[in-house]
Amino acid sequence: MIRYLARRAGHGAVMLLGVSILLFVLLQAAPGDFIADLKLNSQISAETLAGLRAEYGLDQPMPVRYWKWVESSAKGDFGYSFAYNTPASTLLWPRARNTLLLTVPAVLISWLIALPLGVLIAGNKSHWMDRIFSGGTSTLLALPDVLVALLALLIALKTGLFPVGGMTSASLDQQSTWQWLRDVSWHMVLPVAALVLGLLAMILRHVRSSVREVLDSSYMRAAEGHGLPRLKLLFRYALPAAANPLISLFGLSVAVLLSVSLLIEVVMGWPGIGPMLLEAILSRDLFVVIGAVLLSTAFLIAGNLLADILLYVCDPRIRMQS
Amino acid sequence: MNFLKPRAESRHSDPSPAKKAGSGFQGKPFRLAWALWFLVAIHVVVLLAGFIAPYSFDTQDRLYPYAPPTHLHFVDCQGKFHLRPFVYVTKLAGDNLTEYTQDCSQTARMEFFLRGDGYTLLGAFHSNLHLFGVEAPASMFLLGTDGFGRDQLSRLLYGGQVSLFAGFIAAALSVLAGLLLGAIAGMYGGRVDDVAMRFAEIFITVPWFYLLIAVRAFLPLQISPITAFLLVISVIGIVGWGRPARLVRGVILSARERNFVLAARGFGASNAYLLRRHLMPLTFRVLLTQMTVLIPQFILAEVIVSFLGLGIGEPFPSWGNMLASAQQYHVLVSYWWMLLPGLAPVPVFLAYHSLAEKLQERIKSHI
Numbered sequence: 001m002i003r004y005l006a007r008r009a010g011h012g013a014v015m016l017l018g019v020s021i022l023l024f025v026l027l028q029a030a031p032g033d034f035i036a037d038l039k040l041n042s043q044i045s046a047e048t049l050a051g052l053r054a055e056y057g058l059d060q061p062m063p064v065r066y067w068k069w070v071e072s073s074a075k076g077d078f079g080y081s082f083a084y085n086t087p088a089s090t091l092l093w094p095r096a097r098n099t100l101l102l103t104v105p106a107v108l109i110s111w112l113i114a115l116p117l118g119v120l121i122a123g124n125k126s127h128w129m130d131r132i133f134s135g136g137t138s139t140l141l142a143l144p145d146v147l148v149a150l151l152a153l154l155i156a157l158k159t160g161l162f163p164v165g166g167m168t169s170a171s172l173d174q175q176s177t178w179q180w181l182r183d184v185s186w187h188m189v190l191p192v193a194a195l196v197l198g199l200l201a202m203i204l205r206h207v208r209s210s211v212r213e214v215l216d217s218s219y220m221r222a223a224e225g226h227g228l229p230r231l232k233l234l235f236r237y238a239l240p241a242a243a244n245p246l247i248s249l250f251g252l253s254v255a256v257l258l259s260v261s262l263l264i265e266v267v268m269g270w271p272g273i274g275p276m277l278l279e280a281i282l283s284r285d286l287f288v289v290i291g292a293v294l295l296s297t298a299f300l301i302a303g304n305l306l307a308d309i310l311l312y313v314c315d316p317r318i319r320m321q322s
Numbered sequence: 323m324n325f326l327k328p329r330a331e332s333r334h335s336d337p338s339p340a341k342k343a344g345s346g347f348q349g350k351p352f353r354l355a356w357a358l359w360f361l362v363a364i365h366v367v368v369l370l371a372g373f374i375a376p377y378s379f380d381t382q383d384r385l386y387p388y389a390p391p392t393h394l395h396f397v398d399c400q401g402k403f404h405l406r407p408f409v410y411v412t413k414l415a416g417d418n419l420t421e422y423t424q425d426c427s428q429t430a431r432m433e434f435f436l437r438g439d440g441y442t443l444l445g446a447f448h449s450n451l452h453l454f455g456v457e458a459p460a461s462m463f464l465l466g467t468d469g470f471g472r473d474q475l476s477r478l479l480y481g482g483q484v485s486l487f488a489g490f491i492a493a494a495l496s497v498l499a500g501l502l503l504g505a506i507a508g509m510y511g512g513r514v515d516d517v518a519m520r521f522a523e524i525f526i527t528v529p530w531f532y533l534l535i536a537v538r539a540f541l542p543l544q545i546s547p548i549t550a551f552l553l554v555i556s557v558i559g560i561v562g563w564g565r566p567a568r569l570v571r572g573v574i575l576s577a578r579e580r581n582f583v584l585a586a587r588g589f590g591a592s593n594a595y596l597l598r599r600h601l602m603p604l605t606f607r608v609l610l611t612q613m614t615v616l617i618p619q620f621i622l623a624e625v626i627v628s629f630l631g632l633g634i635g636e637p638f639p640s641w642g643n644m645l646a647s648a649q650q651y652h653v654l655v656s657y658w659w660m661l662l663p664g665l666a667p668v669p670v671f672l673a674y675h676s677l678a679e680k681l682q683e684r685i686k687s688h689i
Binding site (some may be wrong): 015018019022023026138140141142144145146147150151153154155159164244255258259262263266267277278280281284289290292293295297299300301 | 415515520521523524527528529530531532533534536537538539603618622626629630632642645648649651654661664667668669672673674675
């Protein structure tokens with residue numbers, strides 16, 4: 001178990017290293033930097049600019065800069081934000097927490113809905129059910145995430161039931177933890193719902209198709225022939241047999257979710273990684289950009305690692321291999 | 323490799339999917355054709371935007387900001403029926419720039435093939451002939467106008483040129499890059515394979531939208547619209563090559579050991595010849611399917627990148643930057659037609675998804 005996990009984690013670490021190198025190479029190829037934008041301000045002299053450039057290490061060659069960044073990452077700083085004059089990590093951590101606050105419930109809720117629903121739909125072999133299912137999921141899949149986000153915002157504006165954007169109400173500055181929790185979860189409802197909507201169709205389809213495949217197998221027919229109760233057949237025997245590809249999908253669903261989440265955060269004004277990434281891009285705050293992309297990659301790798309652990313627990317074949 | 327596995331397993335354990343696909347074959351060509359014809363039609367319409375759209379994409383009418391969709395009438399105020407539809411001249415009511423009234427006394431018949439704004443068709447033919455429209459004092463905004471009084475329908479058509487073809491070209495680019503690198507990796511194996519696939523894995527691992535935006539971040543922000551278009555396409559195309567490369571590698575890896583390939587090698591065929599004549603043609607089916615999967619994804623990518631203000635800029639419309647103004651609360655609440663650019667991709671996506679599904683079924687039934 002430990003060795004298996006260590007290997008997967010090592011793989012993830014190598015991945016992160018590769019991504020960071022890739023980003024640095026791209027950075028090198030990019031024209032202009034944060035200092036170049038300062039140049040437009042005539043009050044800042046050329047000497048000051050050169051001084052700043054040297055201070056930030058922007059005048060040094062790429063490998064040196066990369067090494068410096070690795071050093072600062074090892075200290076937990078992840079480089080320096082030019083725009084905010086702080087280590088990038090102080091900007092990244094709170095944003096990462098907020099993004100997780102959206103994505104973790106969204107993943108859990110969509111799986112909690114999709115798993116039983118998908119299994120039940122797979123068990124129902126009526127023609128009409130199939131029609132409705134494929135029509136419904138295709139429509140959901142075809143809805144652009146931008147539209148979903150805007151519609152969620154529209155609902156908030158029209159009904160007034162939900163807060164419009166943001167994570168906390170400004171008026172409630174001094175409050176107990178309980179009030180804060182209630183306020184934040186109230187703000188979470190719409191963004192999480194939009195995320196679930198973006199994810200649900202994909203998971204439902206996979207659950208249904210892999211359970212359906214198992215149901216078609218001879219051993220399930222035999223079990224059916226022996227007169228096992230329908231629900232027991234579906235959830236006790238079909239679902240575990242179909243679990244393997246679904247658990248791998250769990251890791252993938254995290255990736256899809258992160259991409260959708262970026263958009264929802266921007267549209268709904270949720271202070272997560274997404275809006276910060278966008279702002280950092282516009283101000284050419286490069287270490288923050290790198291940090292944000294790496295963070296999202298780290299979330300993804302963590303999701304995959306979780307899927308690996310689940311797979312290890314659920315699938316005896318993998319335990320045998322390692 | 324991961325998603326090739328289940329397919330291979332199902333082939334060994336259960337021959338029934340192939341049989342099923344075979345038995346239901348009669349219905350299929352028609353269904354495939356439906357999606358295909360729809361896509362062809364919409365691309366042609368969008369290409370002919372200059373002719374079909376009643377106005378140019380940048381024709382502003384500052385007297386009509388956020389004008390609601392113009393109604394086509396058949397029956398006039400006196401209750402008389404007209405065979406040819408007509409519109410009333412619309413005027414702003416009051417000074418608040420939000421309410422419009424129809425002037426019953428002034429009508430304009432809908433004209434076909436009338437002269438209007440000049441345009442260039444397919445980059446070659448100059449013309450000012452429009453399929454339909456109304457004469458000057460009246461105006462016909464079938465899907466309303468935006469904040470600058472620009473016709474939303476015309477902009478949707480022109481924007482389709484950008485969004486649809488951005489997706490298409492970017493997907494072609496991705497698939498081509500994937501074909502090249504995947505073929506080399508599968509053919510030469512060993513160290514080359516390792517490096518190429520690790521590299522592909524990086525592109526697949528990173529949440530691709532973050533990567534897309536980050537890559538865009540490192541390119542200049544202020545650029546001309548044409549450059550922006552090419553830039554967005556190439557960035558999307560480059561970021562997406564990992565998956566097709568994996569697929570191609572898988573196909574080549576298994577085909578490399580097949581008898582006819584071994585025979586050709588025995589006759590002294592070079593690696594390059596084998597790839598060109600025997601192996602790459604085998605990947606065609608997989609890549610075609612991959613195209614239909616990637617195109618809608620990449621259309622959406624362009625829409626989102628432009629929506630966030632990092633793609634195609636004003637005055638050129640894309641479905642993404644048209645949607646950007648709907649982020650303002652008053653626009654979102656008051657003017658529903660500003661959400662139409664978000665709805666426009668839905669039928670296109672449906673058609674592509676159905677096409678992809680059919681192609682995948684076909685591949686399965688062939689195996």
